[in-house]
Each structure stands twice: as C-alpha cells, then as structure tokens.
Amino acid sequence: MSDDAWGSWASRELRGISDAGQWRFPRDLDAAGPEGKLGPERRPVVSFASNDYLGLTQHPQVIAAAHAALDRWGAGSGAARLIVGSRPVHRELEDALAVWKRSERAVLFPTGFAANLGVLTTFAGPGILVCSDELNHASIVDGCRLSRAEVAIYRHADAEHLASLVGNSGGRRVVVVTDSVFSMDGDIAPLEPIISLCRDTGALLVLDEAHAVLGPDPDLEGVEALRIGTLSKTHGSLGGFVATSARFADLLVNRARSYIFTTAPTPADTAAALAATTILCHGEGDHLRSRLRHHVDRLRPGHLSPIIAVICGDTDRAREASDALLDRGLLVPAIRPPTVAPGTSRLRITLSAAHTEAQVDALAAALADLGLA
Numbered sequence: 001m002s003d004d005a006w007g008s009w010a011s012r013e014l015r016g017i018s019d020a021g022q023w024r025f026p027r028d029l030d031a032a033g034p035e036g037k038l039g040p041e042r043r044p045v046v047s048f049a050s051n052d053y054l055g056l057t058q059h060p061q062v063i064a065a066a067h068a069a070l071d072r073w074g075a076g077s078g079a080a081r082l083i084v085g086s087r088p089v090h091r092e093l094e095d096a097l098a099v100w101k102r103s104e105r106a107v108l109f110p111t112g113f114a115a116n117l118g119v120l121t122t123f124a125g126p127g128i129l130v131c132s133d134e135l136n137h138a139s140i141v142d143g144c145r146l147s148r149a150e151v152a153i154y155r156h157a158d159a160e161h162l163a164s165l166v167g168n169s170g171g172r173r174v175v176v177v178t179d180s181v182f183s184m185d186g187d188i189a190p191l192e193p194i195i196s197l198c199r200d201t202g203a204l205l206v207l208d209e210a211h212a213v214l215g216p217d218p219d220l221e222g223v224e225a226l227r228i229g230t231l232s233k234t235h236g237s238l239g240g241f242v243a244t245s246a247r248f249a250d251l252l253v254n255r256a257r258s259y260i261f262t263t264a265p266t267p268a269d270t271a272a273a274l275a276a277t278t279i280l281c282h283g284e285g286d287h288l289r290s291r292l293r294h295h296v297d298r299l300r301p302g303h304l305s306p307i308i309a310v311i312c313g314d315t316d317r318a319r320e321a322s323d324a325l326l327d328r329g330l331l332v333p334a335i336r337p338p339t340v341a342p343g344t345s346r347l348r349i350t351l352s353a354a355h356t357e358a359q360v361d362a363l364a365a366a367l368a369d370l371g372l373a
Contacts, residue, residue: 004225021315022336029331033058035355038331045331046359048349053213053306054280055290055354056236062137062275066237069271077264081108082253093274100277101227105241105249109258110265112210112230113139115240117146118256119206119226120177121331123147123248129169131162134188137208140177149175156182159193166201174203174311180218181211184340184348186307198223214280214293214305231269235276238269291353295360299349299367309335310347310372318345322373328366347372 016079017023029047030037031335033055038045069089079085090108097106109115120143124130128149132140135156144151150172156164166174175199178189191207198205203224207218213234220227228247231239235315242252281286292306300308312318315336323336325347336345351360367373 002134020337022338028273034058034359036236038326045324045326045328046355046362047331048351048363049331049333050351050352051211051233052236052352052354053181053350054233054236054285054294055352056234056276056288058281058354059236059276059279061279062272063234063298065275066268066272069267075268079264080260080262081264082260087267088293089265089267089269089274090264093270093277094241096274096277096281097229098243100247100281101160101229103227104246105244107244107249107252107256107259108238108265109242109256109269110262111238112208112228112232112240113142114262115228115230115242116140116143116208118143118252118258119242120227121254121257122176122255123204123226124175127172129165129172129177130175131165131203133157133162133182135182136177136179137183137210137324140179140206140208144177148248152163157187157190159197162194163197166192166197166203168274174201175206176203177206179208179210180216181209181305181307183211183307184346185309186211186303186305187214191216195220195223198225200333211305211307214296216288222289231273231276231366233278235273237273237276239265239273243319250289288353292351295351295353295355298360299351299364306351307309308349310349310367312345312347312372313343313344318347321347321370324370325363325366328362330363330366332363 010087027039036045073087077085077087083308094106095109109118116139126148130144130149130151132151132155133156152165168306178195180189180191183269186373197220204302205223207225208228210233212231229241231237296303296306312321318334318336322332325332332349334346335348
C-alpha cells in the first residue's frame with residue numbers, strides 16, 4: 001500500500017465535498033451579542049444565526065457568576081464527576097434544573113450531544129425498539145446507532161405512523177424519541193398524541209427540548225420520561241442535562257458512558273448556567289421570552305419557535321440569498337445538504353431577545369426586497 005494512501009483518500013473525499021457544493025469552513029465572528037465583525041476582513045454584521053435565544057451570554061449576572069467561579073475553583077474541573085471533578089456548583093445547578101423542569105432529579109452532562117448519547121445508550125439496547133422521528137437531531141441519530149437497539153424511523157411529526165410502529169413492537173419494550181422543536185425547520189412535534197401514546201402503551205419517552213425556549217412545556221404526568229436540554233441556547237452557557245425520575249437519574253450516573261468517562265463541565269460554565277436558570281425562573285425570564293416572542297411575530301406571526309426557515313430549494317439559490325443579505329450587513333446562514341435533504345436548502349433565521357427592533361425591522365425589509373418574506 002502506498003505511503004500516501006490515506007492522504008489520497010482524503011483528497012478524493014474533499015474533492016467530492018467541493019464538487020457537490022457542500023464545502024464548509026468556520027468564519028470567525030468577533031462579537032459579544034448580535035453585532036460584530038465577521039472574518040479576517042472585519043465586515044460589520046448583525047447576526048441572525050446564533051442560538052443565544054434570550055441573550056443570556058451577555059447578561060451581567062451570568063458573566064459575574066462565571067467570574068466568581070473562576071476565582072473560587074479555577075478554569076477546569078480536572079476530572080470526571082465520579083472521580084474528583086464534582087464541585088458544589090454542579091449539584092446546585094442540577095437541583096435548580098430539576099425544579100425548573102418539575103422533575104425529581106437532573107443530571108448534568110458536558111454537552112447536549114453527550115446527554116442524548118448517554119440517555120439512548122443507557123435505556124436502549126438489544127431487544128429494545130426505538131422509534132425516532134426522521135428529522136431528529138444528529139445527536140439522537142448517533143445515540144440510536146450506538147445503542148445497538150432496533151431503530152424504526154417514523155415520518156416527520158406523524159403520530160399515526162408512530163402509533164403503528166409502537167403497535168407492531170411484538171411485546172418488546174419501546175423508546176419513543178423526538179425533538180420538541182426541530183432545529184432546521186423550527187416546527188413543533190405533535191406532543192399531545194405522542195404523550196398519550198406513551199401513557200397508554202408504557203413506552204418510554206425521550207424528549208429533546210434544546211430549542212424549546214418558547215415552549216411547548218408539556219404535562220408528562222403518568223409517563224415514564226427523560227427530558228433532555230442544553231445549556232448552550234436558552235441558558236447562554238455550555239452543557240447539557242437530563243431531567244427525570246430519581247431512579248432514572250441514578251441509572252444514568254452509573255451507566256451513561258458520556259457521563260462517566262468525561263471531564264466534568266467547567267465551574268465557570270456551570271455557574272453561568274445556574275445564574276441563567278435563576279433568571280429564567282423569575283420575572284426577567286418572562287420579560288425576555290415576551291421580547292423574543294414579539295420579534296418572532298414581526299417576521300412570522302404565530303410561529304411557535306425562534307427558528308424561521310426560508311426554503312430556497314436548490315443550494316445555489318440559498319447561497320445567493322445568504323450572500324445578498326450579507327451585502328446588507330445581515331448574517332443569515334445558508335443551510336445545505338447533507339444537513340438538510342436535497343432540494344430543501346434554506347436560510348435558517350434565528351431570533352434573539354438581544355436583537356433590537358431596528359435590527360429585526362432591517363431583516364424584515366431585506367427579506368421583502370429579495371422576495372423571501
């Protein structure tokens with residue numbers, strides 16, 4: 001075999017990505033909040049691409065909490081939670097998240113991706129049927145693959161198709177997993193019939209609420225469930241969590257490899273998330289959600305999430321639309337295959353309470369001028 005066999009393979013793969021129009025690279029945004037300078041050319045832009053839905057990355061109480069944690073515990077936790085990586089702030093955040101989600105317990109993970117991997121590899125496995133929405137997040141897809149369970153994919157947001165799969169489970173235990181708000185379309189899962197199905201059949205519900213800043217906030221009474229969240233979006237920090245019953249939480253702590261074999265979240269990130277949770281549970285959180293709701297209604301009245309997809313169809317049209325907005329100082333990414341299905345390339349607009357009225361008005365005017373409203 002040639003010494004350059006792997007290098008040649010990599011070159012071919014890269015050519016294939018480029019030829020398919022799917023080439024990607026990170027662009028630095030020097031920003032604290034929606035306004036900043038993009039890339040090495042330092043182009044001034046307003047970003048409509050961040051998942052910082054409530055603007056809490058810049059909240060003074062959140063920043064101060066992170067500073068205080070750095071001063072008390074330093075930059076890193078130094079070990080996994082089950083070794084010596086657990087600090088008092090980790091437990092305090094878990095307690096606060098459990099209260100926020102009305103659950104017995106919460107378990108903290110380093111990311112939302114790790115939380116999904118941990119849940120699905122702990123609760124699914126050989127002999128289990130996992131029913132997963134076809135547009136679930138990549139972390140759910142990978143968790144299903146790693147679980148070694150049989151996986152049945154149901155049509156997007158199709159509760160009847162899901163019910164038929166659960167009904168044909170052959171007596172096996174069933175896990176139903178879905179995003180509550182889907183990250184590329186911004187639409188909502190049909191939670192009422194899904195929850196009713198799980199209640200009636202005894203299926204375990206795994207609900208990823210990463211983007212559910214404006215809801216839904218379902219009633220899970222009588223359902224065995226695990227609610228998965230991220231701290232990098234609504235909370236403006238970094239990390240993931242699972243809110244669930246005490247016995248399920250204990251099982252995750254003792255079985256989830258993405259919890260056991262990874263370094264604990266940093267004290268600063270954890271303290272920031274704790275401060276953000278406090279804000280969310282009080283009047284200021286209601287105010288920020290109302291402001292975000294107002295911005296969403298300015299662009300798409302009645303839409304149920306801060307994610308607005310503008311479907312362009314082919315890849316070139318989506319890129320051209322994104323470039324046209326960037327020429328006006330508005331950063332809105334073009335989302336292309338393989339992230340979304342061929343023929344559904346789109347602009348993905350995300351709104352934040354940190355946006356000003358003038359910024360949202362400028363985006364609305366630009367979309368109208370370009371025929372994209």
